[in-house]
Amino acid sequence: MPSNAGTTRLVIVESPAKAKTISGYLGPGYVVEASFGHVRDLPRNAADVPAKYKGEPWARLGVDVDNGFHALYVVSPDRKQQISKLVKLAKEVDEIFLATDEDREGEAIAWHLVETLKPKVPVKRMVFHEITKPAIQAAVANPREIDRDLVDAQEARRILDRLYGYEVSPVLWKKVMPKLSAGRVQSVATRIVVERERQRMAFRTAEYWDILATLAVAKPGEGPRTFNATLVALGGDRIATGKDFEPTTGRVRAGAGVVHLDEGGARGLAARLADQPFTVTRVEEKPYRRRPYAPFITSTLQQEAARKLRFSSQQTMRTAQRLYENGYITYMRTDSVNLSETAIAAARRQIVELYGERSVPPEPRRYTGKVKNAQEAHEAIRPAGDNFRTPGEVAKELSAEEFKLYELIWRRTIASQMTDAVGSSVSVRIRAVSSAQEEADFGATGKTITDPGFLRAYVESSDDENAEAEDAERRLPTLVKDQPLTADELAAQGHHTQPPSRYTEASLVKALEELGIGRPSTYASIMQTIQDRGYVVKRGQAMIPSFLAFAVIGLMERHYPRLIDYDFTASMENELDEIAGGDHAAVDFLTSFYFGSTNGTGDQAIAHAGGLKKLVTENLSEIDARSVNSIPLFTDDEGREVVVRVGRYGPYLQRALPGSVAGSASVAGSTSASGEGEGEEGGSQGDRAPIPEGLAPDELTPEKVHELFLGGGGERKLGDDPSTGEPIVLKSGRFGPYVASGERKSSLLRSQTPDSLTLEQALQLLRLPRLIGVAPDGVEVFANNGRYGPYVKRGDEFRSLDSEDKMFTVTLDEALALLAAPKTRQRRAAAPPLREMGNDPLTEKPLVIKDGRFGPYVTDGEFNASLRRGQTPEELTLEQASEMLAEKRAKGPAPKKKAAKKAAPAKKTTAAKKTTAAKKTTAAKATAAKKAPAKKAAPKKATSTPNE
Numbered sequence: 001m002p003s004n005a006g007t008t009r010l011v012i013v014e015s016p017a018k019a020k021t022i023s024g025y026l027g028p029g030y031v032v033e034a035s036f037g038h039v040r041d042l043p044r045n046a047a048d049v050p051a052k053y054k055g056e057p058w059a060r061l062g063v064d065v066d067n068g069f070h071a072l073y074v075v076s077p078d079r080k081q082q083i084s085k086l087v088k089l090a091k092e093v094d095e096i097f098l099a100t101d102e103d104r105e106g107e108a109i110a111w112h113l114v115e116t117l118k119p120k121v122p123v124k125r126m127v128f129h130e131i132t133k134p135a136i137q138a139a140v141a142n143p144r145e146i147d148r149d150l151v152d153a154q155e156a157r158r159i160l161d162r163l164y165g166y167e168v169s170p171v172l173w174k175k176v177m178p179k180l181s182a183g184r185v186q187s188v189a190t191r192i193v194v195e196r197e198r199q200r201m202a203f204r205t206a207e208y209w210d211i212l213a214t215l216a217v218a219k220p221g222e223g224p225r226t227f228n229a230t231l232v233a234l235g236g237d238r239i240a241t242g243k244d245f246e247p248t249t250g251r252v253r254a255g256a257g258v259v260h261l262d263e264g265g266a267r268g269l270a271a272r273l274a275d276q277p278f279t280v281t282r283v284e285e286k287p288y289r290r291r292p293y294a295p296f297i298t299s300t301l302q303q304e305a306a307r308k309l310r311f312s313s314q315q316t317m318r319t320a321q322r323l324y325e326n327g328y329i330t331y332m333r334t335d336s337v338n339l340s341e342t343a344i345a346a347a348r349r350q351i352v353e354l355y356g357e358r359s360v361p362p363e364p365r366r367y368t369g370k371v372k373n374a375q376e377a378h379e380a381i382r383p384a385g386d387n388f389r390t391p392g393e394v395a396k397e398l399s400a401e402e403f404k405l406y407e408l409i410w411r412r413t414i415a416s417q418m419t420d421a422v423g424s425s426v427s428v429r430i431r432a433v434s435s436a437q438e439e440a441d442f443g444a445t446g447k448t449i450t451d452p453g454f455l456r457a458y459v460e461s462s463d464d465e466n467a468e469a470e471d472a473e474r475r476l477p478t479l480v481k482d483q484p485l486t487a488d489e490l491a492a493q494g495h496h497t498q499p500p501s502r503y504t505e506a507s508l509v510k511a512l513e514e515l516g517i518g519r520p521s522t523y524a525s526i527m528q529t530i531q532d533r534g535y536v537v538k539r540g541q542a543m544i545p546s547f548l549a550f551a552v553i554g555l556m557e558r559h560y561p562r563l564i565d566y567d568f569t570a571s572m573e574n575e576l577d578e579i580a581g582g583d584h585a586a587v588d589f590l591t592s593f594y595f596g597s598t599n600g601t602g603d604q605a606i607a608h609a610g611g612l613k614k615l616v617t618e619n620l621s622e623i624d625a626r627s628v629n630s631i632p633l634f635t636d637d638e639g640r641e642v643v644v645r646v647g648r649y650g651p652y653l654q655r656a657l658p659g660s661v662a663g664s665a666s667v668a669g670s671t672s673a674s675g676e677g678e679g680e681e682g683g684s685q686g687d688r689a690p691i692p693e694g695l696a697p698d699e700l701t702p703e704k705v706h707e708l709f710l711g712g713g714g715e716r717k718l719g720d721d722p723s724t725g726e727p728i729v730l731k732s733g734r735f736g737p738y739v740a741s742g743e744r745k746s747s748l749l750r751s752q753t754p755d756s757l758t759l760e761q762a763l764q765l766l767r768l769p770r771l772i773g774v775a776p777d778g779v780e781v782f783a784n785n786g787r788y789g790p791y792v793k794r795g796d797e798f799r800s801l802d803s804e805d806k807m808f809t810v811t812l813d814e815a816l817a818l819l820a821a822p823k824t825r826q827r828r829a830a831a832p833p834l835r836e837m838g839n840d841p842l843t844e845k846p847l848v849i850k851d852g853r854f855g856p857y858v859t860d861g862e863f864n865a866s867l868r869r870g871q872t873p874e875e876l877t878l879e880q881a882s883e884m885l886a887e888k889r890a891k892g893p894a895p896k897k898k899a900a901k902k903a904a905p906a907k908k909t910t911a912a913k914k915t916t917a918a919k920k921t922t923a924a925k926a927t928a929a930k931k932a933p934a935k936k937a938a939p940k941k942a943t944s945t946p947n948e
Contacts, residue, residue: 010093011126012086012113014100017325018131022099025136033089035100036082040073040112042162048074061166063159065613069590071159075116083116090119097126097143102378103333104580105521108154111146130330130384153580156589160184160572163594167616168563175625176551177648181533185518187556188569189526190535192511193503194545194553200698201633203499204250208240209266213442214489215278215430217477226488227476229430229442234259234269236439242497250497266492272434278442278485282429288447290421292454294337294367295380295413298520299513301332304412306506306541307461309404310880313505313524319405320381327384328394328402329409333520336378337367339416342386343379347417350388354414355456361419382413415458423449428479432487446476499698502542516570541880544696547631547644547651555628559619563612630654633700642705644691653689653700653708692732708732710754719759721766728762730754739765749785749804764808769793773812781815783807794819834873840882847881849873863888 011032013019023032042062043049053059053072064070075083090096096119100106107125114123124143128135161184168182211231231239240258245251252260261269296304301320305311311319320332339347344364351360367380383389383406391407398406430442449455503511509523518526530536535549556564572593578584596611631644633653640656689708691700710716716730721741728741737754738747739762746765748757769784772792781794783801790801792815799818801807833848834856840847845860849867856873857866858881865884867876 007095008093009095009097010086010089011097011099014106014109015325017322021131021325021327022136025131025133026140031089031093033086034082035086035109035113036079038076038109038112039079039083039116040075042071042158043074050074061162063162065163065594068587069159069594071155073112073115086113087117090117090121093121095121096123097140098123098146099126099128099139101333102127102129102331103521104150104154104157107147107150108158111148111151114146129334129379131325131327132385134386135384149582150580152586153576156579156586157576159590160576160593163590163612164563167612168560171616171620171623172552172555174620175555175623175628176646177548180548180552182552182556182563183529184563184569184572185512185522185526186529186533186535187552187564188517188566189508189512190530190545190549191553191556191564192508193530193536193543194549196500196503197545197550197697199247200499200502201700202248203698204246204248205499206242206245206250206252206497207262207494208242208245208497209261209263209492209494210239210241211266211270211273211440211442212491212493213273213278213430213487214491215442215444215485216488217479217483217485224475224477227444227446229428229444231269231440232429232443233441234261234438242495245497247497247499263492263494266494269434269438269440270490270492272436272438273432273440273487273490276432276434276487278430278432278487280428280479280481280483280485281431281441282427283479283481284427286425286427288421288423288425288449290453290455292365292415292418292420293412293458293460294369295339295382295416296409297335297337297369297380298333299335299509299523301381301409302509302523303506304408304461305405306504307877308408308883310541310883311401311405313509313527315401316405317524319401323398323402323406323409324384328389328398328406329384330379330382332381334378334381335369335520337369337380338378339366339382339413340379343382343413344417346386346388347382347414350390351414351418354390355418359418359453359456361417365417367416380413381409383410388413411458415454418454418457419451421449421453421455422451423447423473426476426479428476430485444476446474447472448475449473502544504541504543505538506541508543515566516573517566519573539694539696540876547646547691547697550631550644550697551629551646554631555623558628559623560615563615631697633705634702636702636705644697644700651691653687653691653705655687655689655705655709689732707737707754710737716754718757718762721763728759728766730757730762741766751804768807770807772810772815775812775816781812781819783810783815792818799823837876837878837881840878840885843885847878847885849876849881858884860885 007029009030011019011022011026011030012035013022013032014035014037016034016036019032019034023030026032043059046054046060049059049062049072056064058064058066059072062072064072096117098110098113100109100113110125123146125146126139126143128139164184165182168187169180172180172182213229213231214226215229216226233239237257237259240252240256240260244253244256244258244260246253252258294300298317302311302313302316305316306313309316317332320329323329324332348360348364388410391403391410394406395403424447426446426448428444428446430444432440432442434440501507505527508527512518512523512526530549531538534546535552536543536545538544553564562568575584575589579586579589592611594611594613596614629646631646633642633644635641636655642653642655644651645654687709689705689710691708695704710730710732718728718730718739720727724742726742728739730737730739732738732754737757738745739757741762744766746768748754748765752761769782772781772783774780775794779795781792783790783792783806785791785804785807788800790804790807791798792801792810794815797819799815799821801810801818833850835849837847837849837858839845840860843860845862847858847860849856849858852864852866857864858876859865863885865881865888867873
């Protein structure tokens with residue numbers, strides 16, 4: 001687009017990638033340069049505060065709270081060189097266009113640029129929601145002024161977060177651990193994760209049974225001959241299912257009025273129903289219709305990318321940023337589900353081309369968002385341009401990550417303008433009378449999709465692994481009332497209630513959105529912050545709170561409950577939205593929140609408490625450090641309270657001595673962090689045991705705690721190794737008990753228990769693998785214990801032993817005889833699968849999780865995929881399993897390995913020589929260890945300032 005003759009314009013954007021793309025759409029006379037994001041901010045630490053302000057009482061905050069909350073902004077050190085370049089360019093042009101993102105953050109960056117550059121030429125605000133040539137030319141032709149209401153809202157948010165972080169974080173430093181951080185949104189997000197883990201810790205499983213009947217029709221018409229039905233009622237009373245049990249007791253809920261079948265009851269009833277006639281008592285058929293999903297907003301994009309692509313929130317937003325800056329999608333930080341008229345027209349044209357006229361509804365679809373205060377003037381996330389490019393058209397231009405995300409966005413956008421999925425659903429009730437005259441009612445449901453509509457393009461995933469996909473069909477035979485049926489099979493089925501699933505990044509973002517907490521631009525940073533601070537760790541996709549998070553949230557709940565209240569946090573977001581709309585003044589809001597004035601718009605509960613400043617200073621002496629750093633678990637069989645202590649060097653278990661209470665406070669009003677003073681180092685409060693790294697809070701069951709204590713102290717010395725002089729210690733790790741001596745370790749055998757293990761047994765374990773002797777050809781023969789039990793080994797030849805004791809007694813002749821015998825072809829009965837998952841949505845093959853030599857894996861009978869590190873069989877979803885196997889299929893069968901060349905026979909090495917060498921090595925290591933200075937455990941890296 002040519003500029004006015006002789007006029008030079010400077011266009012400032014945030015990133016170099018964005019600058020490169022935009023510069024290609026502008027003609028001569030335009031200089032496009034990047035600011036590299038924010039150019040200035042509140043001081044990060046004392047070193048950033050200019051000398052003339054260092055003596056001011058408010059300097060540590062960077063906000064003059066006594067003078068209208070005036071913010072002290074400083075240019076970031078890593079932006080000074082770029083600012084100098086922009087100042088120079090501003091003096092050489094006739095006009096400046098500020099083309100930062102079209103949201104509050106982008107508006108604030110534009111304002112900060114004006115305040116920093118102080119240009120002498122006209123400045124205009126240039127906005128667009130996609131980086132395409134028409135959009136950029138339209139933005140240049142229709143500039144506007146900087147929206148001061150949006151700037152005020154962003155500045156109020158920044159100051160609010162600074163006040164919250166800088167006033168509350170020091171409380172955590174004093175009472176829990178140095179260098180921790182609190183944040184207006186991060187603390188609430190952490191609380192949500194902690195509350196879910198508490199529910200899992202309190203959960204008590206229950207067992208319940210029902211009967212699965214395979215029923216057959218005598219003369220099949222349309223549909224299959226057989227189908228499955230589940231027992232739903234007995235004698236008119238409903239059969240108990242998982243929802244009927246109290247999660248904290250495992251007992252049936254009071255007044256549930258259900259029949260709770262146990263294994264004996266279910267098997268007995270199945271036997272009494274055998275050979276009895278079954279009759280259809282009710283058939284209800286209803287039309288099925290499913291409308292398409294709305295186009296993506298920021299939160300739903302993060303959720304679906306996590307479910308389908310296994311992207312983290314940060315990964316999704318980084319990838320979306322690249323797609324936006326290079327002109328492939330519209331702006332990715334939005335809470336609006338609107339599509340422009342040109343986008344709707346583009347989608348409808350493409351649907352006709354790809355799926356035919358029947359797939360386009362008569363009228364365009366328009367969506368209304370559920371997000372409070374959504375910016376409806378903005379657009380949803382969609383492919384950029386007036387003519388969408390298909391994934392196939394952009395495949396060669398994008399990285400693998402970018403292609404996957406673009407395809408997801410394209411499919412969702414196209415599907416949003418397609419016809420409904422329609423079909424029919426049927427519900428059937430069947431009755432049989434047992435030989436004992438019991439009326440048993442069975443139920444079955446079916447679904448048939450006659451026109452998939454939008455499901456041709458897109459099927460949304462679910463956080464519930466047991467939820468059925470929208471495009472899944474369950475076909476039943478054509479059934480009518482009073483139709484007789486026969487039972488081919490009646491199988492009693494046992495079930496266990498499951499604790500509530502842990503949050504994933506996707507489900508946590510969804511929870512925050514539903515609560516009205518946070519905004520599209522903040523979700524990814526929240527997910528990252530709570531992990532960076534050590535409050536949450538990820539195991540696979542599951543988010544697990546640390547014990548440190550329990551201590552921090554416990555303190556906040558007891559002493560500052562309003563600061564982590566969901567409604568309060570959401571109300572602050574609403575008030576910031578009102579400031580953005582020009583309906584309220586930022587100063588009044590901040591005054592009410594910080595000082596407690598009730599004249600403004602701030603929260604009245606905080607205001608009446610005297611404001612944040614008074615709240616965190618006056619109640620500090622009431623907070624008992626030992627109490628907030630103690631997390632009660634349970635009382636053991638001997639009446640001793642067991643708690644987790646959050647100490648300076650990590651969490652540990654403590655069990656009260658008789659007559660004392662492990663969780664009792666040390667000194668009322670203690671101000672020491674991590675419970676120092678009486679208790680942290682004193683050791684007068686009872687037994688202690690370290691908690692292995694990686695152990696989740698809900699895994700601290702009474703059985704696991706008993707194992708960790710091992711009779712006291714967390715580890716037990718069994719004696720000394722007579723051959724090396726080193727102590728032999730019994731310990732417990734995440735994967736169970738083991739013995740250790742020096743650098744040698746060995747897990748206990750299946751027949752051994754920690755409480756009864758003797759020094760002699762430990763010595764035997766530490767001598768594994770045991771050298772039995774040397775075969776006539778000079779190859780050593782060993783006995784050892786493996787994943788599948790005890791065995792003997794010579795070179796690459798293995799044979800199983802029939803008992804664990806044989807590892808320590810088998811002779812060389814016996815071992816050679818075993819090894820000389822041919823391998824038995826008779827395989828032991830296959831172990832039952834760890835879990836049956838249902839049919840693969842891609843191939844319809846049944847998927848199961850099995851336990852293999854190298855750990856659990858998912859299989860469809862043809863392809864296998866090992867579970868990734870951190871994934872558990874219980875938490876793996878059907879969607880994830882399907883994707884893992886799809887990746888395996890795409891790679892094809894593994895290439896056959898070439899036969900290795902036969903190694904030359906090993907030289908003879910006597911057992912005596914080997915033992916002598918081992919002693920020398922151990923002695924040398926011990927000497928080196930004595931000479932070397934002891935290494936201190938490195939403290940966890942902490943930030944120098946609280947996170948706001």
